[in-house]
Amino acid sequence: MRPRGLTAVFSTLAAAGLILGSACGARSTDIVWWTPSWGQARATELARQFEAANPGLRVKIEVTVADGLPTRIQTALRSGAPPDLIEAQHGWVVPYAQAGLLAPLDDVVTPGDRPDYLPAALDYDAWNGHLWGAPFRIETHAVLYNRRLFRDAGLDPDRPPQTWPEVLDAALRLTRKTDAGRQQYGLAITGGGEVGNTLFRVLPLMWMNGGSILSDDLARVTVNERPAVEAVTFYTELFTKHHVSPPSTLQDDGLADRRLFIGGTVAMYQSGQFDIAVIRQENPTLDLGVMKLPHPPGKDTAAALGGWSFIVPKDAPHAGEAKRLARFVSEPAHMGFFTDTFPARTSAMSQPRFSDPILTPFREMLPHGRRVPPARNWLSIVQVFFDHLQRVLLSELAPQAAMDQAAREMQPLLDRP
Amino acid sequence: MRQRGGLLFVMPALVVLALLIVFPVCYMGWLAATDSQGHMALRDNVAAVTGARATRIAVWNTIVYVGASIVLQLVTGTAVGILLNQAFRGRAVVRSLVLLPWVVPGIVAATTWAWMLHTEFGIVNQLLLQVGAVSKPVGWLVDPDMAMPSLIAVNVWKQSPFVAIMVLAGLQAVPKELYEAARVDGASFLGEVRHVMLPGIRDVLVGVGLLLTIWGLNGITLVYAMTRGGPANRTLILPIQIFRLAFDAFQLNQAAALSAMFFACTLVLVWFYVRLSGRREDRA
Numbered sequence: 001m002r003p004r005g006l007t008a009v010f011s012t013l014a015a016a017g018l019i020l021g022s023a024c025g026a027r028s029t030d031i032v033w034w035t036p037s038w039g040q041a042r043a044t045e046l047a048r049q050f051e052a053a054n055p056g057l058r059v060k061i062e063v064t065v066a067d068g069l070p071t072r073i074q075t076a077l078r079s080g081a082p083p084d085l086i087e088a089q090h091g092w093v094v095p096y097a098q099a100g101l102l103a104p105l106d107d108v109v110t111p112g113d114r115p116d117y118l119p120a121a122l123d124y125d126a127w128n129g130h131l132w133g134a135p136f137r138i139e140t141h142a143v144l145y146n147r148r149l150f151r152d153a154g155l156d157p158d159r160p161p162q163t164w165p166e167v168l169d170a171a172l173r174l175t176r177k178t179d180a181g182r183q184q185y186g187l188a189i190t191g192g193g194e195v196g197n198t199l200f201r202v203l204p205l206m207w208m209n210g211g212s213i214l215s216d217d218l219a220r221v222t223v224n225e226r227p228a229v230e231a232v233t234f235y236t237e238l239f240t241k242h243h244v245s246p247p248s249t250l251q252d253d254g255l256a257d258r259r260l261f262i263g264g265t266v267a268m269y270q271s272g273q274f275d276i277a278v279i280r281q282e283n284p285t286l287d288l289g290v291m292k293l294p295h296p297p298g299k300d301t302a303a304a305l306g307g308w309s310f311i312v313p314k315d316a317p318h319a320g321e322a323k324r325l326a327r328f329v330s331e332p333a334h335m336g337f338f339t340d341t342f343p344a345r346t347s348a349m350s351q352p353r354f355s356d357p358i359l360t361p362f363r364e365m366l367p368h369g370r371r372v373p374p375a376r377n378w379l380s381i382v383q384v385f386f387d388h389l390q391r392v393l394l395s396e397l398a399p400q401a402a403m404d405q406a407a408r409e410m411q412p413l414l415d416r417p
Numbered sequence: 418m419r420q421r422g423g424l425l426f427v428m429p430a431l432v433v434l435a436l437l438i439v440f441p442v443c444y445m446g447w448l449a450a451t452d453s454q455g456h457m458a459l460r461d462n463v464a465a466v467t468g469a470r471a472t473r474i475a476v477w478n479t480i481v482y483v484g485a486s487i488v489l490q491l492v493t494g495t496a497v498g499i500l501l502n503q504a505f506r507g508r509a510v511v512r513s514l515v516l517l518p519w520v521v522p523g524i525v526a527a528t529t530w531a532w533m534l535h536t537e538f539g540i541v542n543q544l545l546l547q548v549g550a551v552s553k554p555v556g557w558l559v560d561p562d563m564a565m566p567s568l569i570a571v572n573v574w575k576q577s578p579f580v581a582i583m584v585l586a587g588l589q590a591v592p593k594e595l596y597e598a599a600r601v602d603g604a605s606f607l608g609e610v611r612h613v614m615l616p617g618i619r620d621v622l623v624g625v626g627l628l629l630t631i632w633g634l635n636g637i638t639l640v641y642a643m644t645r646g647g648p649a650n651r652t653l654i655l656p657i658q659i660f661r662l663a664f665d666a667f668q669l670n671q672a673a674a675l676s677a678m679f680f681a682c683t684l685v686l687v688w689f690y691v692r693l694s695g696r697r698e699d700r701a
Contacts (some may be wrong), residue, residue: 056543071664078669134533163687192559192647195665248536250559250648260537324483392651394561409470416465 133309140303160291193253305369487681494580527642587621
């Protein structure tokens with residue numbers, strides 16, 4: 001019996017050793033960098049340059065995909081064995097920091113560097129007196145439009161609409177049966193997919209109109225006050241009353257809108273500059289135009305600032321080396337090369353790739369970019385807002401009634417520690 | 418000595434079991450009872466999740482989704498199983514084809530159906546419009562009255578083959594003499610179904626029904642991939658609400674509290690299933 005028993009014990013130890021061995025497969029000086037698939041080639045090139053400049057350090061790139069990324073990052077951060085450097089959207093950084101999952105990055109973006117950064121990008125990553133992310137990519141939305149469909153509808157594509165009434169008028173004229181008998185829609189909005197899709201489209205409308213979901217001091221819900229409700233009304237009536245957005249609106253996110261735009265089903269939709277390359281690739285004949293986000297008459301435009309930051313997990317095995325790598329990629333020349341959209345540093349903006357005329361409206365929107373509120377339980381609050389906005393899109397509730405009900409559900413979330 | 422040797426042999430499996438099942442369950446209990454700082458907060462966590470409107474909607478939707486799915490899966494699966502038990506040409510091929518929906522991975526099936534039922538791009542609407550069955554696209558997954566029935570239909574399509582195969586296996590065990598006796602008594606085919614087949618597979622149906630209930634309660638893939646719980650929470654089920662709390666809102670403690678309550682309900686069903694299995698083994 002003893003030999004058999006010993007065999008079982010050895011088997012257990014061998015299995016445990018195998019698991020531990022595979023977990024410790026990376027070399028001790030490897031910096032594990034999680035980068036999304038779209039930036040893999042550029043990340044690989046920068047990693048090669050970093051290794052050449054830092055003998056003894058090696059960068060191991062692990063590619064992530066957009067779908068489910070917040071869940072994957074959150075799981076890794078809580079696992080106790082996270083990667084060393086992660087690219088995360090600005091909006092995720094402070095919630096991770098509030099949960100005690102990140103290392104501060106005040107020494108990556110030093111006080112001397114900060115004047116070179118877009119202030120709103122730094123604001124996004126700041127909490128409790130520290131910087132918890134190093135922003136490298138920034139972007140805002142604009143409205144992309146099909147210039148040929150504008151001409152077909154008797155509109156001047158060189159003078160796109162600038163105000164809410166003008167864009168509604170254009171959308172109504174663009175919503176028609178084409179000569180081929182196909183139904184065309186003027187302006188696609190989103191009402192489905194990830195909550196962020198719709199938040200990034202409605203929240204700027206509230207800001208333009210002088211409202212928001214929460215008060216500036218983040219103590220009070222203001223989503224049911226007049227400016228916010230007017231914005232919700234304008235947005236939802238594009239679908240419920242004017243029917244200028246397609247019937248699939250309640251299941252459409254930004255990607256679905258882009259597909260409808262590329263296929264010529266919709267003439268305008270709101271998105272970021274990252275869509276331009278895809279549109280040009282999938283429909284090279286599409287005559288593309290871009291306009292700034294239309295605003296209420298007599299008021300200024302606004303946009304939600306989006307983009308990506310580097311974060312270093314609190315439990316990162318090589319936090320010091322990861323910060324060195326983040327600092328390396330944050331140098332203006334490297335940041336300008338690495339980012340998909342605009343760089344977070346103004347000095348990196350001078351690179352030729354950012355001077356394409358079609359990017360001008362996006363660049364002009366940047367100074368109007370704002371961070372989404374860094375409120376407690378913000379993601380739960382946004383989910384409540386989205387659920388009630390969908391009820392308006394379903395014509396189940398009027399905008400004011402829906403936002404009143406949303407406010408009643410949001411305030412306890414805001415008050416909860 | 419012999420017993421100790423046996424214990425050592427099962428040790429690796431027990432260690433793995435403990436790591437993969439017992440530890441997560443205990444950790445869930447700990448999370449449910451504490452807040453993010455580790456202080457005791459069971460009552461707060463339970464109050465937060467039970468007070469949320471979304472949770473109440475999710476409970477009701479889960480009952481409707483699982484209840485309707487199971488009834489239809491059992492009815493469809495049993496009918497198909499009985500048909501597959503009859504002798505006809507090409508029966509082996511048909512039996513294989515019937516299994517297809519069940520063997521297709523859940524996420525593949527859900528994504529494919531989501532595209533097929535898409536209001537604008539979906540092939541279902543294209544076909545219906547072409548043959549003139551509808552005058553405008555149907556919002557299969559966005560119309561509040563259509564979304565839940567559409568999900569139930571896809572769920573029935575996916576799981577009915579499992580019921581059919583289990584019923585088929587059960588029917589093979591029914592003694593031929595019973596059919597012959599029924600025929601001697603002048604029973605029609607429907608009479609055979611009612612008086613011979615269904616009583617013969619009653620235990621199978623109860624067991625399968627319980628299994629389907631447990632799987633249905635835990636299933637998230639189909640609904641999450643097709644509607645994410647929308648529109649306006651019309652298809653929000655409890656697993657999605659738990660997922661939202663944990664990974665969208667980072668409220669792990671509340672998510673654990675809701676999971677624990679949900680787990681307790683599922684345990685009752687598991688207990689019934691284990692009891693039923695034991696009874697069947699005793700009879701055998």
